[in-house]
Amino acid sequence: MSAPRGVSSSVSPAAPLAPEVVERASLWLARLWSEAVTADDISACERWRAAHPDHERAWQRLGVIGQKFETLETLNGRDGLPPRLAFDTLTARPAPRVSAAGRRRVLRVFGGVITLAGAGYALRRSPMWDTVAADYATGVGEVRSLTLADGTRLWLDTASAVDVRFTPGERRITLRRGRICIDTDASQPPRSSRSAPLVVVTRQGEIRDIGTRFTVREDGDRTQVAIFDGIVLVRPTNGARTQRLDAGQAASFSSSAIDPAGPSQAFDENAAAWTRAQLIVERIRLGDLVDTLARYRRGVLRCDAAVADLRVSGVFSLADTDRALASLAIGLPVETVYRTRYWVTVKAR
Incomplete structure (x- = not known):
């Protein structure tokens, strides 16, 4: 990726x-x-x-x-x-x-x-x-890719921040805010520093990697984690139970409990499209699409309630949200109204 x-x-x-x-x-x-x-x-x-x-x-x-x-x-x-x-x-x-x-x-x-x-x-x-204080951070609308000292690939989504600490006993990534994707690329020959376990820490707990590719998102008082390949172990800060998540599973957890990861939470490759500055959706609500695009631009972006339940499918640019908004009018009876470049509404045409 x-x-x-x-x-x-x-x-x-x-x-x-x-x-x-x-x-x-x-x-x-x-x-x-x-x-x-x-x-x-x-x-x-x-x-x-x-x-x-x-x-x-x-x-x-x-x-x-x-x-x-x-x-x-x-x-x-x-x-x-x-x-x-x-x-x-x-x-x-x-x-x-x-x-x-x-x-x-x-x-x-x-x-x-x-x-x-x-x-x-x-x-x-x-x-x-x-x-200001994080080791790595992104601004609104920015997606950043890094290769860490041990060869681990790290992507930071819009408005995200992390700290990275490697010691002989542990590799630790602390998610301050936003969303990250991690690829430890277990198929490659491990470097000496990879003998230490990789742990992602959030306010709600920790995710321990076992050679995999996964995303972690800080969402208020909960953390969301989704696994593309491999296995991770999730443990809430105040919970005694550790839960294993396999490829294709996702879960949400607070500092005390983990929501069960069932088939309905299965994750596919489209969910990682943001690492390529793309949003791939299939029949989602227009209101939900606009809410997602709003995270990648400054100012106010809203969807009128009269069209919020329309269904949308397609590939949209996160690097150019104005272009993404313009494309909505091609297949839907909507228009994008700009009061200013920072105050935009999607409404019925």
């Missing part, structure tokens, strides 16, 4: 960023955007960034927030700050001069973020923290 928008390379994850480092980077960000910023502030921030590689890494990772300026300001009916200026301001050496009006617009967008910077607990539980 391959992911059109992914990057395939052997990687060794860097150590996770300490919470206090990310919080300090956020505070520096707030200071540089304040009305009272001085040349001494800019110089002090530069010294802090240069003092340790993790300081610079935290600062650079905060740059992803700049990608959200245009979306948030457009949804709020404002002109917005040019994304290039927002990104340059987060990563420049030294920071550029910004007008007072421009700075006030950015502070409106950053208000919640800066508040979180002073409340570490809340920050560490936020999606922004997952994006």
Whole structure:
């Protein structure tokens, strides 16, 4: 399998960023955007960034927030700050001069973020923290492919984040949010590091791999797991029972119980099409299709209730959701109405 928008390379994850480092980077960000910023502030921030590689890494990772300026300001009916200026301001050496009006617009967008910077607990539980602090993360609409140090293939779905830790005794992948696909490719000669078991950890429990290909999705207070090849063992955090799942089975579990995996939960190859930035469906509700496409684009995408129960089959692009939406009108009596690029409705034609 391959992911059109992914990057395939052997990687060794860097150590996770300490919470206090990310919080300090956020505070520096707030200071540089304040009305009272001085040349001494800019110089002090530069010294802090240069003092340790993790300081610079935290600062650079905060740059992803700049990608959200245009979306948030457009949804709020404002002109917005040019994304290039927002990104340059987060990563420049030294920071550029910004007008007072421009700075006030950015502070409106950053208000919640800066508040979180002073409340570490809340920050560490936020999606922004997952994006900044995770070893690997994807943005909305992005699908990424990696080859880990032991040869394991890892795909990250849209808006997903993971940590990877390999030790002599265990290979551990922690799913912070979103969905991943793992292929340990048991047919290949094992590398020395593969003698350690591979474990995927979520908030609800762990999945222990026995040479296989499977997906794991974090879904609120539950974890969903589906097996394409091989075997996995699932154990909830607070449950004494471990359940075996074979190829073609899927299950959902909470921190205390596992839903039975029966024939009705059988999984096929179409369910892995997202790793190729595709969505393959057969006679599903239009409303469900639109909900899935909404996960791969910014802003609001909704389906009018009058057409939500129409049935849809086909292959749709996740890399170009506008094209996917346009194709709906070919076989269905619907149209896609754009109030803005970030507010879209599928409705009866």
